Amino acid sequence: MRRKGLWPVSGSALFVAVDEDAAGRSQPLAPGSVPMIEILLRNGRHVRCAETIDDRSLARLIRVLEAV
Structure with missing residues (x-):
């Protein structure tokens, strides 16, 4: 999202891999x-x-919900 300019460079995002089988x-x-x-x-x-x-x-x- 940062490469596309959709996420601020200064924001620290954490992405977690999701395994559908583990999600059950x-x-x-x-x-x-x-x-x-x-x-x-x-x-x-x-x-x-x-x-x-x-x-x-x-x-x-996400930007709107984090700003409120």
């Missing part, structure tokens, strides 16, 4: 449903959004 998805997704991701922000807020969210929208959402 207990039930298969319903037909037509979109997989969701959950992000814990530095200020303690949680963001849940569709896995298909584009980089620019996600970066904007």
Whole structure:
């Protein structure tokens, strides 16, 4: 995201690898449903959004939620 100019250079982001098997998805997704991701922000807020969210929208959402 930094390379695309969507994340501030001074911000310290922590990315954690996710192993779907380890996450233990207990039930298969319903037909037509979109997989969701959950992000814990530095200020303690949680963001849940569709896995298909584009980089620019996600970066904007994170900036707004961290600024409030």
